[in-house]
Amino acid sequence: MPYRLLADLVVLLHAAFVLFVVFGGFAVLHRPRLAWIHLPTAAWGALIELAGWICPLTPLENGLRQMGGQAGYGGSFIEYYVVPIIYPPGLTRGTQISLGIAVLVLNAAIYGWILTVRKGSQ
Secondary structure, three states: OHHHHHHHHHHHHHHHHHHHHHHHHHHHHHOHHHHHHHHHHHHHHHHHHHHOOOOOHHHHHHHHHHHOOOOOOOOOHHHHHHHHHHOOOOOOHHHHHHHHHHHHHHHHHHHHHHHHHHHHHO
């Protein structure tokens, strides 16, 4: 049971990480100091997708599930609703590359807007 709980916590952390990678630029609009955390996070998220790598959180989660006696995803709320968002069915290499590019474009646009607004207020 504790391994399954830990695996569920890793999935939640993974989901939070993905959300911060994609939407963290909006948080930077309100708290500019978050850029020091968000920029490397977004770069890592894009690199994972563009290079086709597996995030280190994925093997950690799978290892915890195996130690908890699970072969796959059971029926918990987290597993049913959160996991399909992080690991969508039919994820192809082309989709991964598109996601990586989308992260870069979205965040470049947000940071470009931030820099433009800052220049205008000086």
